[in-house]
Amino acid sequence: MxxxxxxxxxxxxxxxxxxxxxxxxxxxxxxxxxxxxxxxxxxxxxxxxxxxxxxxxxxxxxxxxxxxxxxxxxxxxxxxxxxxxxxxxxxxxxxxxxxxxxxxxxxxxxxxxxxxxxxxxxxxxxxxxxxxxxxxxxxxxxxxxxxxxxxxxxxxxxxxxxxxxxxxxxxxxxxxxxxxxxxxxxxxxxxxxxxxxxxxxxxxxxxxxxxxxxxxxxxxxxxxxxxxxxxxxxxxxxxxxxxxxxxxMVERLELDHKNAKKLAEGLNSIKGVSVELSKVHTNIVNVDFSETGLACTDIVESLKKKGILANVRGQQEIRFVTHKDVTTEEISNTIKVIKEMIKAISIQ
Ligand SMILES: Cc1ncc(COP(=O)(O)O)c(C=O)c1O
The missing domain is CATH 3.40.640.10 (Type I PLP-dependent aspartate aminotransferase-like (Major domain))
Structure with missing residues (x-):
């Protein structure tokens, strides 16, 4: 994978x-x-x-x-x-x-x-x-x-x-x-x-x-x-x-920024997940998962099993960074996987 x-x-x-x-x-x-x-x-x-x-x-x-x-x-x-x-x-x-x-x-x-x-x-x-x-x-x-x-x-x-x-x-x-x-x-x-x-x-x-x-x-x-x-x-x-x-490689940074915005907007639309959209200027997206009631370390572990790697940032946030080796399609997949993961948990 x-x-x-x-x-x-x-x-x-x-x-x-x-x-x-x-x-x-x-x-x-x-x-x-x-x-x-x-x-x-x-x-x-x-x-x-x-x-x-x-x-x-x-x-x-x-x-x-x-x-x-x-x-x-x-x-x-x-x-x-x-x-x-x-x-x-x-x-x-x-x-x-x-x-x-x-x-x-x-x-x-x-x-x-x-x-x-x-x-x-x-x-x-x-x-x-x-x-x-x-x-x-x-x-x-x-x-x-x-x-x-x-x-x-x-x-x-x-x-x-x-x-x-x-x-x-x-x-x-x-x-x-x-x-x-x-x-x-x-x-x-x-x-x-x-x-x-x-x-x-x-x-x-x-x-x-x-x-x-x-x-x-x-x-x-x-x-x-x-x-x-x-x-x-x-x-x-x-x-x-x-x-x-x-x-x-400078010109293509614009694409990383677009992917970061896409990821930020996609994740922000999930219940319990929030991103301060106005602060997503470049290729870094800090995402607050605190309202889901889940520990960020557990989320990162679950994502890893589904093929997505991200880093915990502090107690409540996970940091995602876009770059040249991640495609727009993979960003869409990431949003989909996280959406399904949070939905499955809230149903339990
Ligand atoms: C803002 C900033 N400054 C400096 C560095 C250090 O760079 P390096 O990992 O090449 O030592 C980093 C690394 O992530 C960084 O994010």
């Missing part, structure tokens, strides 16, 4: 063209700067985001950590949204490795109000750490793939600029954000000093993320990547599919 895997867009498999690109990639030792394929990918990432330089990193987590290390000094404080990926899911690397303290701020759908940031900024005081960085996330994973508006990013960027505090964007799914906003990724990246984006999520590459920023930022980041053991050699074998991800 082919599983309908809606756990995450990280499960996407490389396309045939990506696999072919791996075979013919021009390779060299990237630590010597000789891997042409990786150099080209880094230049492409910089160009498409409107930044001076790019750096290929094996994972989004490493890209974010390197960004924090590059922007800050140990002992500083960084401001971030309290349910962001860097704070919740990156194993505390910012504390253990970058040596900074997190200052989490409550957001709303992933957006942090600029005034709250302003209040959290440290002033000069012998007791205080310095504010070294503000981190944003767009789209926001835990909020359900919601898109942080450009005006909010602009306001925060201008605040940062006025007091000399840089802004880093965890843009793991920034191409989804750009698709939703109908803008080029550059228009989002203009409001941050550095940005990480993932090639290996909705864009379908098997491995890799990009970090972009100024020339000075990236040359220091390159050194930290080496320190963390991320200086790779003939890395063109994984950079080659990354190029296809950027050049050919």
């Amino acid at each position: 082919k599983m309908i895997d809606l756990r995450s867009d990280t499960v996407t498999l490389p396309s045939e063209k990506m696999l072919q690109a791996i075979q013919v990639a021009q390779l060299g030792d990237d630590v010597y700067g000789d891997d042409v394929t990786t150099n080209e990918l880094e230049a492409l990432a910089a160009n498409i985001t409107g930044k001076e330089a790019g750096l290929f990193v094996p994972t989004g987590t490493m890209g974010n950590l390197i960004a924090v290390m590059t922007h800050t000094k140990p002992g500083q404080e960084i401001i971030l949204e309290e349910s962001c990926h860097i704070y919740l899911f990156e194993v505390g690397g910012i504390a253990r490795i970058a040596g900074v303290q997190a200052r989490p701020i409550q957001g709303s759908d992933g957006k942090i109000c600029c005034e709250k940031i302003q209040k959290a900024m440290r002033t000069e005081n012998i007791h205080f750490p310095e504010t070294g960085l503000i981190c944003l996330e767009n789209t926001h994973n835990m909020a359900g793939g919601t898109v942080v508006p450009l005006e909010n990013m602009k306001e925060i960027y201008e605040l940062g600029q006025s007091i000399g505090v840089p802004i880093h964007l965890d843009g793991a799914r920034v191409f989804n954000a750009a698709t939703h906003l109908g803008v080029q990724v550059k228009e989002i990246a203009q409001y941050v000093d550095s940005m990480m984006f993932c090639l290996s999520k909705g864009l379908g590459a098997p491995i890799g993320s990009m970090l972009v920023g100024s020339n000075t930022f990236i040359s220091q980041a390159r050194k930290y990547r080496k320190m963390l053991g991320g200086g790779m050699r003939q890395v063109g074998v994984i950079a080659a599919p990354g190029r296809i991800a950027i050049e050919e």
Whole structure:
């Protein structure tokens, strides 16, 4: 049975063209700067985001950590949204490795109000750490793939600029954000000093993320990547599919968003199941099953037996993520299976 895997867009498999690109990639030792394929990918990432330089990193987590290390000094404080990926899911690397303290701020759908940031900024005081960085996330994973508006990013960027505090964007799914906003990724990246984006999520590459920023930022980041053991050699074998991800996989994200909307509307029409439709901006759908009286862990287990995979999110919600390896027909099947499952239970 082919599983309908809606756990995450990280499960996407490389396309045939990506696999072919791996075979013919021009390779060299990237630590010597000789891997042409990786150099080209880094230049492409910089160009498409409107930044001076790019750096290929094996994972989004490493890209974010390197960004924090590059922007800050140990002992500083960084401001971030309290349910962001860097704070919740990156194993505390910012504390253990970058040596900074997190200052989490409550957001709303992933957006942090600029005034709250302003209040959290440290002033000069012998007791205080310095504010070294503000981190944003767009789209926001835990909020359900919601898109942080450009005006909010602009306001925060201008605040940062006025007091000399840089802004880093965890843009793991920034191409989804750009698709939703109908803008080029550059228009989002203009409001941050550095940005990480993932090639290996909705864009379908098997491995890799990009970090972009100024020339000075990236040359220091390159050194930290080496320190963390991320200086790779003939890395063109994984950079080659990354190029296809950027050049050919962005346009189709629209379809993932349509599938997510379809899934959200279909599930929301089932008695006892609810989705905040206005929050389904991109490819993530958080679904509240609490009114069914069933435990989410049990629902996920039952779905698995019926060939559908999804992840529990908190006590009451299940997260479904659409991506290139799930068809519209499979989305219809998913709605049908869940409808029948809930109906069967309510009859018992
Ligand atoms: C918003 C966000 N940032 C960063 C990451 C980390 O990416 P990686 O799994 O490549 O380390 C993820 C992964 O899911 C993510 O959702």
